Structure formats: C-alpha cells, structure tokens
Amino acid sequence: MTSVLQRRYRAQRSPHWQRAIERTFIYVGLVIAAVLVGAPFVYMFTGSFKLNADIFSYPLTFVPRNPTLDNYVRLLNGSEIPYTRQFANSLFVAVAQTLLTLFVASTVGWGFAKYEFAGKQALFLVLLATLTFPFQLVLVPLFLMMVSIRWLDTYWAIIIPGAISAFGCFFMRQSMLAVPNELVDAARIDGASDWGIFWRIGLPLARGALSVLAVLVFLGSWNDYLWPLVVLRTTEMFTYPVGLATLVGLYKVEYGMILAGAFLATLPILTIFIAGRNMLLDNLTIGAIKG
Structure with a gap:
C-alpha cells in the first residue's frame, strides 16, 4: 500500500512535460499495434475486390487499381463452391454447439x-487434467467412435463432441462460486426445486459469464477447420473454412475468392462484438474468483 502511494505521489510531482511524453509514447505504441493488427484485415477487404493478377502485382497496394465484384459474384452464385450453403452450415453448427455448450x-x-x-475434489481435478490434453491426442479415438456410431458426414459429429467443454465447465464453476449460498438456502426454504434454483437464481446471476463463454465457444466453432475436415465428406455438408480450403488447387489458387469468403465470414464476428462489447468488457475478469 505504501509503495502504491509513493508511486502516485511521484507521478503527481512529475513535470507536466514528462507526463505528456509518457502519454505520447503510449499512444504511439497503441497506434503502431492497431496498424499491425488492422493491416491484414484491411488488405483482406481490399484484396477481395482484386483479380489474382492484381493481388500479386508489384509494388503491393492496398487500393485496387481496377476494382471488381467478380470474386463475390463467383463465390455467391455457387460456380466454384456452394459458399452460401457452407456459410449457413457453419452458422447452424456454431449456434447449436454454443447453446448446447452453455x-x-x-x-x-x-x-x-x-x-x-x-x-x-477428485472429479474436479480430473476435469482440470483434461485441459492439458491437446485435441490431436484424442482425434483418432474420437474419429473411430464417430465411425462406429455412423456419425460421419453429419453435424452431430461436430456439435456433440464440441459441446463437452472442460474449460467451459471450469469457467462457469468459477463464476457460480460467487452466487451467495444464502440465496440458495432461502430458495430451498421457500420450496424451490433444485432445477428451479438453478434456473431462477444460478443462471440470471451468471449471465455475464454465460455471455463471455458464448462468444468464446461461437468463435471456436465458427473458425474450426481440423475436425470438420476429418468428419465431413460431401461438399454440401462442408462448413465455410473447409469449403474455402477447396479453392486451393494443385495448379491454381483462387486467392480473390478466398479473401472474399474470409471477409464475409468475419461479418458475424464483428456483429457479435459490436452488439455485445459492453457486456464483454464488463465481464472480462470473470473466472478470477478463487475456489
């Protein structure tokens, strides 16, 4: 506590020009970080309006010399891949997996x-231990299980295994520890059932954690490539990451269409963050409660 007060005192006594220089360095660093992070997204957007020849032209330019909508037209009309169907597949899988995971x-x-x-305690330790296992370790056994129950080329093979999240269980447990036990006891005295207590007290008080977990699960499912690639077989069943990967051929790569598809795929993510940014920022520290 004393050291904190001393730092504040020195900061108050520091010259005005020194504080201005410090803020300038901070702002410059933030601007540089924003440019480094944002430049690939800007190039993805502008590159989606370029032909392949313009994408590899030298010198590299962000602004298209001859803007064209040909990439979007070819992508959306299904001449190369059924992108709209694959986009809808990804949306269905991500929403279903998110709801079931929650x-x-x-x-x-x-x-x-x-x-x-x-x-x-032992069961909780086992749950935590599973967080150390990489997905590649269980990929083959999980695939053999999907073969045995005949779930290959179905969305069940993606939604059901993805809905069992050890991180999600740990995350929600940490959040629900903050629910006062007095409320739970009072509800039991009033005759509420266990399910009623969970539905009327547990979930409303943990809605912040639910919103954060929903975004994390949706992002993971929306961008998942490896597992859908393993279990899906037909083009019409592909999710959009797998569908865009088919545009990479042996002799030709449709970079313009890939950039267009990637840009369209970022729109739901941007919509979620813009619509729920306040709730997400308010609940970023959820899970830091000691158990």
Missing part, C-alpha cells in the same frame, strides 16, 4: 459450485 457447462459448473458429493 447448457452443459452451466449445469456442471453449478453442480461443482453449489453441491457436495463423494469424490467431488
């Missing part, structure tokens, strides 16, 4: 946070 994670997290049962 249900599973919230119920498991509520159980670990508010109930006592035999083997609770």
